[in-house]
Structures are given as structure tokens and as C-alpha cells.
Amino acid sequence: MKIVFFGPPGSGKGTQAKLIAAQFKIEHLSTGDILRGKLKDGDSLSKKLKEIMSSGNLVSDKLLNQIVTEKLNSKECVNGFILDGYPRTTHQSDFFLSFLDQKKIQLNYVFDFKIDLSLVKERILFRSQQEKRSDDNLLIIKTRIDKYMNDTYPVSEYFGVKFKKKYFKIDASQEISKIQKELIKTLKNGKK
Numbered sequence: 001m002k003i004v005f006f007g008p009p010g011s012g013k014g015t016q017a018k019l020i021a022a023q024f025k026i027e028h029l030s031t032g033d034i035l036r037g038k039l040k041d042g043d044s045l046s047k048k049l050k051e052i053m054s055s056g057n058l059v060s061d062k063l064l065n066q067i068v069t070e071k072l073n074s075k076e077c078v079n080g081f082i083l084d085g086y087p088r089t090t091h092q093s094d095f096f097l098s099f100l101d102q103k104k105i106q107l108n109y110v111f112d113f114k115i116d117l118s119l120v121k122e123r124i125l126f127r128s129q130q131e132k133r134s135d136d137n138l139l140i141i142k143t144r145i146d147k148y149m150n151d152t153y154p155v156s157e158y159f160g161v162k163f164k165k166k167y168f169k170i171d172a173s174q175e176i177s178k179i180q181k182e183l184i185k186t187l188k189n190g191k192k
């Protein structure tokens, strides 16, 4: 099963992706988690990444395209994957879609987590206190949400048109367990 999750930061898509990946035994590809893992390396790339990520801005398309294609070509993804946090820009989207074409890979589902942005702000603030994530403070929340609206939202809309029959909107203001049930039901029933 090959799935793409869209949704603003704080929409809970990461939590859902983890649960679904475990249940269906597919790889959870969170580009945010992969990049946070690289921060620990302490090399010059990690310093650059820290600067970009802690400001709420996006890391270069080139690096992200490289990270994701490496993962998708690896054994980890033979049973399928959930992409969580990619593609995030039109450039990443163009690159990703031509990669899929070239490899004759078909996506099975696209889920778009919809949520009121004021609720997102509340959630991100709460998470930043819980997890002590340096990229989640008041000052950069606006940048992250603006980035989502300007760069990623148009990509999610494009996927909605391109993958019409495979595209599902999720009401992300619901409880975690309710969203989980809705996702599983769709994944088991398949069609719209």
C-alpha cells in the first residue's frame, strides 16, 4: 500500500501515520523525523539544517528529493509506505510524480488532513511544551503555517484533482481514535 498524507503542522498526521504504518506493516516516511535525525550528526549539513528548521522554513527541494528517492528505492519500502511531510512544494511534487511514473509506482491513497488553523496553533504550542521541540515556538508557528498555505496547500489541491478517486479529506479536528477508525475503514474498503 502506497499512501501520501497532507496536512498542516499540528494536524495530527504524524501520529496517524505511525499507527497506520504499524497496523499495515508499511514504512512510515516522515521527512521531518528523518531531518531531525540528521541534526544529531554535528557536521556542517546538520548546522545548516538546524538553522533552517528552527526558523520554520523549508529545507532545499534537492536534499528532500534525494532523501525520499533513496528511501523509496530501499528495501524498507517493498511492502509500501506512508509519506508524511513530502511533497511539500510544487518542485518536490513535480519531481515525485515523475519519479513514480518512471518507476511505474501507483499511489493507492492520498489523505488530506483538514483543520482550522487556530486549532493548529493551539496544538503546536502544546506539543512544543511537551516535546521541547526547538522548531515549535510561538515566533515560528506563523512561518510554518504560512509555508504550508503558500507552498504545500496548492500541492495538496493538485493531488486532489489528479488522484480524484484515491483522494480523501479527513476532519482532523476529531479525536485521534475516531480519525484512526475512519482511516482504517477507508483503507479496508478501498473505493470512494
Ligand code: AMP
Binding pocket: 009, 031, 032, 033, 035, 052, 053, 056, 057, 058, 059, 060, 061, 064, 084, 085, 086, 087, 088, 092, 135, 144
Ligand atoms: P515536520 O516534522 O514535517 O513538520 O518537519 C519539520 C521541519 O523539517 C519543517 O519545518 C521543515 O523545515 C523540514 N521539512 C520536513 N519535510 C520537508 C520537506 N518535504 N521539504 C522541505 N523541508 C521539510
